[in-house]
Amino acid sequence: MKKRIGLLLAVFIHALFFQTALAQDGKTALVPLPSVEDFTKGNDGWSFGLGLGVEYESAYEGSDEFGFEVDPAGAVQWRRGNDIFYWAGEALGWRGLRSNTWLFDAAIAFDEGREEGDSDDGRLDGLGDADEDIELVLQARRAFDVDWHYWLDGRIVTGDNGSLGIFGVGRRIGDQTDGTGSEFAIVVVYHDSDWANKDFGIDAEQSVASGLSETQLSGGFRSIGFNYNYRHYINENWQVFGEVLYERYSSDIEDSPIARNNYEAEVGVGFIYVF
Structure with a gap:
C-alpha cells in the first residue's frame, strides 16, 4: 500500500509542474460533455467539487443480485489552459484538449477487486477474493465538430489482472458550454483472457471449493452496451448528476457459472457542491 501511495504522489507532483503553452479559448468547460467532470468554470488554478x-x-x-450503494462524488482539479490534472476517488490523472x-x-486508478462477500446469496462462496490492482487508463475522444455534438471514443485499461478495450460513439444533447446537459453513447467492449477469467473464470482449485464447473475463457468480444449521462447546475454552486448504464454480455460470458445474468445494469443519481 505504501508503494501505491508513493506512486500516486509522484505522478501528482509531476503533474503540478507540467507546463503547457496552449490557451483556454474562452470555453467554460474543457469540453462540454456531461460525462467529463470540470469544476473549474473556465478558470486556471484549483477547483473542488464534493458530494x-x-x-x-x-x-x-x-x-443477478442488485442493491443500493452510496459513494462519494466529486474531484480535486488543477487547471492550466487546456489541461486539467485531477484526483477523483481512486483515480489520479490528466486530461487535455x-x-x-x-x-x-x-x-492511474485503483481497482478494489471482487470479494466473496459481494454476493449476499453466497453465489461466490469458494471462489476467493480477486486481487486488487493498480491500473493504467488511457483514453482519446475525437469530436466531429468543435461543439462536441458527436464524438468517437477509445479507451484502454490495463494492469496485472489483464487488459480491457472500450470503443464507442456518442451524441451530446444541448448547446451549453459549461459541461451540463445530457449525453448518450453506444460502446463495444473487448478483453484479453486474463481480464475475462478475472471476472468469469473458475480454475481447478476454485471449482473444488465452490462446486462450480471449471471454466476458462479466451479473449475477444466481451459486450455491447449504452450509457446515458446527465448534469445540471441547480444554482451557482450546486450540481445534480445522473447516469444509466446497460451492458449485454457475449455468449462466452453467458456460459460461465458466475454469470447469473447475461447483462449488467446500473442507475445512479447524486449531488455535488462546487466550491
Missing part, C-alpha cells in the same frame, strides 16, 4: 451519489447496481460482474476536437486522458 454524494446513490447507485442501484449489480452486486458484481454478472450478478488539443485542436478543439481531441480530448486525451491518462490516469
Whole structure:
C-alpha cells in the first residue's frame, strides 16, 4: 500500500509542474460533455467539487443480485489552459484538449477487486477474493465538430489482472458550454483472457471449493452496451448528476457459472457542491 501511495504522489507532483503553452479559448468547460467532470468554470488554478451519489447496481460482474450503494462524488482539479490534472476517488490523472476536437486522458486508478462477500446469496462462496490492482487508463475522444455534438471514443485499461478495450460513439444533447446537459453513447467492449477469467473464470482449485464447473475463457468480444449521462447546475454552486448504464454480455460470458445474468445494469443519481 505504501508503494501505491508513493506512486500516486509522484505522478501528482509531476503533474503540478507540467507546463503547457496552449490557451483556454474562452470555453467554460474543457469540453462540454456531461460525462467529463470540470469544476473549474473556465478558470486556471484549483477547483473542488464534493458530494454524494446513490447507485442501484449489480452486486458484481454478472450478478443477478442488485442493491443500493452510496459513494462519494466529486474531484480535486488543477487547471492550466487546456489541461486539467485531477484526483477523483481512486483515480489520479490528466486530461487535455488539443485542436478543439481531441480530448486525451491518462490516469492511474485503483481497482478494489471482487470479494466473496459481494454476493449476499453466497453465489461466490469458494471462489476467493480477486486481487486488487493498480491500473493504467488511457483514453482519446475525437469530436466531429468543435461543439462536441458527436464524438468517437477509445479507451484502454490495463494492469496485472489483464487488459480491457472500450470503443464507442456518442451524441451530446444541448448547446451549453459549461459541461451540463445530457449525453448518450453506444460502446463495444473487448478483453484479453486474463481480464475475462478475472471476472468469469473458475480454475481447478476454485471449482473444488465452490462446486462450480471449471471454466476458462479466451479473449475477444466481451459486450455491447449504452450509457446515458446527465448534469445540471441547480444554482451557482450546486450540481445534480445522473447516469444509466446497460451492458449485454457475449455468449462466452453467458456460459460461465458466475454469470447469473447475461447483462449488467446500473442507475445512479447524486449531488455535488462546487466550491
